Amino acid sequence: MTDTPHRKLERSATGFMLAIVAAASVGGLVEIAPLFTIDDTVENVKDMRLYTPLELAGRDIYVREGCYACHSQMIRTLRDDVERYGPYSLAVESKYDHPMLWGSKRTGPDLARIGGKYSDFWHVAHLSNPRDVVPESNMPSYRWLATTPLKLSNLPLMLKAQRTVGVPYTDEMIANASADARGQSAPDSEQSAGVSERYGEATQVSAFDGVATNVTEMDALVAYLQVLGQLTKAAYENTAAPEKMPDPNN
Amino acid sequence: MGQLTSGERDLAGAVLVFMAIMGVAMAAVGGSEPLGIHGVMVLLCSVGLLFVLMSTAFGPAPDPARLGKYYDDPIKVGVGFTLAWAVFGMLIGVWAAAQLAWPALNFDTSWASFGRIRPAHTSGVIFGFGGNALITTSYHVVQRTSRARLADQFSPWFVLLGFNLFCLIAVSGYFLGVTQSKEYAEAEWYADIWLVVVWVAYFVLYVRTLARRKEPHIYVANWYYMAFIIVVAILHIVNNLAVPISFTQAKSYTIWAGVQDSMVQWWYGHNAVAFFLTAGFLAMLYYYLPKRAERPIFSYRLSILSFWGITFFYMWAGSHHLHYTALPHWVQNLGMTFSVMLLVPSWASAGNALLTLNGAWHKVRDDATLRFMMMAAFFYGLSTFEGSFLAIRPVNSLSHYTDWTVGHVHAGALGWVAMITFGSLYTLVPSIWKRERMYSAALVEVHFWLALVGTLIYVFAMWNSGIIQGLMWRTYSEDNALVYSFVDSLVAMYPYYIARAFGGLLFLIGAIVASYNVWMTVRTPNPAPSPTGDDLPIGEHAGAIPSAAE
Amino acid sequence: MEFTHDTLVEASKTWGLFYLIGFSICVLIYTFLPSNKKRFEGAEREIFDKEDAPWK
Ligand code: HEM
Numbered sequence: 001m002t003d004t005p006h007r008k009l010e011r012s013a014t015g016f017m018l019a020i021v022a023a024a025s026v027g028g029l030v031e032i033a034p035l036f037t038i039d040d041t042v043e044n045v046k047d048m049r050l051y052t053p054l055e056l057a058g059r060d061i062y063v064r065e066g067c068y069a070c071h072s073q074m075i076r077t078l079r080d081d082v083e084r085y086g087p088y089s090l091a092v093e094s095k096y097d098h099p100m101l102w103g104s105k106r107t108g109p110d111l112a113r114i115g116g117k118y119s120d121f122w123h124v125a126h127l128s129n130p131r132d133v134v135p136e137s138n139m140p141s142y143r144w145l146a147t148t149p150l151k152l153s154n155l156p157l158m159l160k161a162q163r164t165v166g167v168p169y170t171d172e173m174i175a176n177a178s179a180d181a182r183g184q185s186a187p188d189s190e191q192s193a194g195v196s197e198r199y200g201e202a203t204q205v206s207a208f209d210g211v212a213t214n215v216t217e218m219d220a221l222v223a224y225l226q227v228l229g230q231l232t233k234a235a236y237e238n239t240a241a242p243e244k245m246p247d248p249n250n
Numbered sequence: 251m252g253q254l255t256s257g258e259r260d261l262a263g264a265v266l267v268f269m270a271i272m273g274v275a276m277a278a279v280g281g282s283e284p285l286g287i288h289g290v291m292v293l294l295c296s297v298g299l300l301f302v303l304m305s306t307a308f309g310p311a312p313d314p315a316r317l318g319k320y321y322d323d324p325i326k327v328g329v330g331f332t333l334a335w336a337v338f339g340m341l342i343g344v345w346a347a348a349q350l351a352w353p354a355l356n357f358d359t360s361w362a363s364f365g366r367i368r369p370a371h372t373s374g375v376i377f378g379f380g381g382n383a384l385i386t387t388s389y390h391v392v393q394r395t396s397r398a399r400l401a402d403q404f405s406p407w408f409v410l411l412g413f414n415l416f417c418l419i420a421v422s423g424y425f426l427g428v429t430q431s432k433e434y435a436e437a438e439w440y441a442d443i444w445l446v447v448v449w450v451a452y453f454v455l456y457v458r459t460l461a462r463r464k465e466p467h468i469y470v471a472n473w474y475y476m477a478f479i480i481v482v483a484i485l486h487i488v489n490n491l492a493v494p495i496s497f498t499q500a501k502s503y504t505i506w507a508g509v510q511d512s513m514v515q516w517w518y519g520h521n522a523v524a525f526f527l528t529a530g531f532l533a534m535l536y537y538y539l540p541k542r543a544e545r546p547i548f549s550y551r552l553s554i555l556s557f558w559g560i561t562f563f564y565m566w567a568g569s570h571h572l573h574y575t576a577l578p579h580w581v582q583n584l585g586m587t588f589s590v591m592l593l594v595p596s597w598a599s600a601g602n603a604l605l606t607l608n609g610a611w612h613k614v615r616d617d618a619t620l621r622f623m624m625m626a627a628f629f630y631g632l633s634t635f636e637g638s639f640l641a642i643r644p645v646n647s648l649s650h651y652t653d654w655t656v657g658h659v660h661a662g663a664l665g666w667v668a669m670i671t672f673g674s675l676y677t678l679v680p681s682i683w684k685r686e687r688m689y690s691a692a693l694v695e696v697h698f699w700l701a702l703v704g705t706l707i708y709v710f711a712m713w714n715s716g717i718i719q720g721l722m723w724r725t726y727s728e729d730n731a732l733v734y735s736f737v738d739s740l741v742a743m744y745p746y747y748i749a750r751a752f753g754g755l756l757f758l759i760g761a762i763v764a765s766y767n768v769w770m771t772v773r774t775p776n777p778a779p780s781p782t783g784d785d786l787p788i789g790e791h792a793g794a795i796p797s798a799a800e
Numbered sequence: 801m802e803f804t805h806d807t808l809v810e811a812s813k814t815w816g817l818f819y820l821i822g823f824s825i826c827v828l829i830y831t832f833l834p835s836n837k838k839r840f841e842g843a844e845r846e847i848f849d850k851e852d853a854p855w856k
């Protein structure tokens with residue numbers, strides 16, 4: 001029997017492996033490569049803000065506790081999604097999300113625009129025991145967050161790593177990260193002024209967990225929840241029927 | 251380990267000492283943080299293994315005759331790991347299912363809350379159970395189909411034990427809150443790097459063993475194992491590129507952001523399904539099913555076509571997880587198209603398996619092991635059909651975010667992945683331990699029915715709850731208002747959550763029965779070794795095999 | 801050539817399709833090549849063939 005090229009290919013494990021790689025990589029390349037030029041087509045939004053150190057810490061707690069396993073952060077372009085949760089999510093809105101937290105399962109409702117919808121107090125009560133505010137809920141309680149101090153010393157490291165992966169934090173933001181986290185959770189303190197200076201007037205400064213004297217993980221998580229959907233107004237301007245954004249100071 | 255040569259013992263010792271030092275280093279920099287805890291775990295594992303190694307260090311040099319036999323010791327240990335992870339992972343699954351019905355079951359502790367045990371379940375079953383099953387059976391299949399012994403005696407152990415260390419670090423990390431949040435890739439950077447090392451060793455071992463083959467043709471099962479090894483490596487590396495916040499801490503941020511991250515994540519996620527939960531298990535199907543049925547595969551050519559179809563199409567399909575999201579439209583459509591096309595090679599495989607059994611239905615009736623594999627092929631056909639259907643945009647608009655996805659997952663996971671694994675194990679165990687058959691055929695039968703009923707209850711409960719949920723979310727009243735609040739839909743789920751937990755419990759009990767049966771098979775001395783020393787499982791094979799072309 | 805989003809998308813849509821068709825043709829040829837027939841038939845049976853120990 002003559003050795004056809006195919007026969008050779010399959011007899012030598014190396015050629016065979018290369019064929020597998022060739023077959024398997026093309027789909028990924030074709031779909032993923034164009035996404036890196038996405039900036040060309042995605043709305044260029046001027047008012048897009050960065051997460052403050054406190055919000056970023058809250059985001060990490062959201063990741064740590066696996067909230068994404070039950071809550072999506074991606075409102076689809078479907079009528080009922082939009083009417084239930086607000087204008088559909090835009091690509092820019094997760095531009096600084098490392099990783100994205102779009103989720104794949106709604107055991108609980110979508111949270112992409114939860115910011116400003118409820119008061120800080122409601123969130124603290126809900127996180128401490130969901131069944132106190134929603135009797136039918138099956139969400140776990142997270143009461144220990146309110147008694148666990150936030151590790152402030154990590155914040156500069158976190159911002160620095162975020163900058164390495166492409167989020168435009170400035171040196172000043174990194175240097176002041178811990179102070180800004182303290183400031184954001186203690187209104188009218190000395191440190192709180194710097195937060196709005198660095199992250200924009202729209203930043204919410206509040207004693208999120210009701211106690212201004214120390215920064216807990218509860219502060220961070222509530223601060224994060226309250227900023228969801230609030231980083232830019234773009235989604236409210238692009239829809240056919242503009243809606244009002246929930247007011248953070250309700 | 252008694253068969254290690256002195257050179258291999260030295261190598262193993264050096265690697266273990268190095269790992270112990272790494273463990274100490276991690277413990278030192280990590281302190282009481284999770285990284286430190288993991289350092290201690292690495293240290294304990296390597297020191298423990300060092301002791302095992304030392305106990306054989308001064309034994310006699312291994313018998314040269316061993317080279318005339320297959321190297322089956324790592325397979326035996328791998329079977330144990332597979333079953334242990336099966337029971338553990340499914341136990342966590344039942345617990346998670348119960349928590350959704352009765353939220354108090356986390357006892358108000360952080361480590362046991364749903365968001366933390368869910369990845370422990372998924373990693374435990376996919377990597378712990380599935381991964382060990384794949385490694386174990388691949389060692390078995392590659393040796394038998396190549397007529398060659400594994401290339402050396404150190405790397406099989408390194409791969410098997412190293413992989414289990416990865417699983418241990420990953421799963422214990424989730425309880426401690428160490429996670430990247432990437433679905434099916436939650437483990438943090440240091441565990442990911444370790445897995446790359448292990449995987450490269452696995453790849454090299456596999457290729458070296460294939461290169462030693464005496465049989466010129468590479469049997470199709472090996473193609474699937476190879477695709478599994480190669481593609482998982484590519485996926486794992488790309489998806490897990492990340493920057494740690496510090497080398498003394500577990501936390502890292504992925505280099506991908508937003509939309510790109512979503513696509514990379516689901517390109518990974520979907521192909522984890524394709525190349526972890528499908529390709530390697532198809533390899534089992536193509537080897538153990540014909541072996542057990544004692545009939546050659548219905549069409550070898552069809553198996554080649556479906557192999558390339560699966561390898562090629564799957565990679566395009568990931569975006570069907572992102573329908574109607576901010577991902578560009580054309581990528582969503584591409585994903586949908588290829589997902590529908592995937593049905594062809596998938597059903598070709600399922601059909602090939604079922605047609606192999608055509609004419610041997612009496613064996614399927616009498617032999618629960620074969621029935622496991624038959625049901626697996628059936629559920630494979632079912633879940634791929636369902637998958638292609640769910641990938642169609644309008645269907646997905648209803649199913650996405652609901653329990654329907656979870657139902658689909660477990661039709662595949664319980665019906666396909668777990669059943670083919672148990673079928674393969676029941677074939678492999680007697681053969682490796684040179685027993686005539688399993689300790690108790692009746693227990694295999696019990697396991698089969700527990701597994702089947704458990705799967706059906708689970709899947710039907712989730713189909714119902716998923717569709718109800720999806721419909722409630724989009725029900726409008728006459729004056730165009732949404733009828734149900736989110737909580738209304740949640741309340742409607744409770745009965746199904748309870749049913750699912752019950753179905754899962756049956757499945758778990760089945761896995762425990764299997765473990766007991768395997769244990770007893772190993773412990774009970776063989777009454778009558780088959781005189782030919784042949785590897786075939788049950789006797790009476792002589793006439794049944796089509797005369798082999800030599 | 802400029803690497804804009806649109807050019808990349810175009811490339812994916814055309815080149816990707818050609819690749820798909822070319823690849824499928826190669827696989828079909830390989831599978832149905834008459835000279836491969838004997839080998840595949842052998843492969844169907846090979847797993848039943850003297851597997852009890854490595855071949856010398
Ligand atoms: C005893 C049997 C099992 C039970 C009770 C069980 C239960 C569960 C539960 C409660 C969830 C979470 C669903 C949710 O978030 O709503 C889940 C998710 C999951 N399980 Fe299982 N499971 C079992 C076996 C398995 C097996 C054997 C596998 C794989 C081989 C598996 C793979 C998965 C996967 C991949 C997910 C994630 C699904 C998704 O993201 O949509 N499970 N399981």
Ligand code: HEM
Nearest residue numbers: 104523527570571589592634637638640641650659662663
């Ligand atoms: C032709 C084959 C298949 C296709 C086209 C397919 C398609 C899909 C689709 C459309 C989804 C839903 C995505 C969403 O709405 O979020 C999905 C989810 C899933 N499928 Fe499949 N599927 C296939 C086979 C399988 C098999 C055999 C398994 C085996 C275990 C499996 C495991 C999963 C898992 C784990 C998920 C859940 C992902 C998540 O959300 O976490 N699929 N699949």
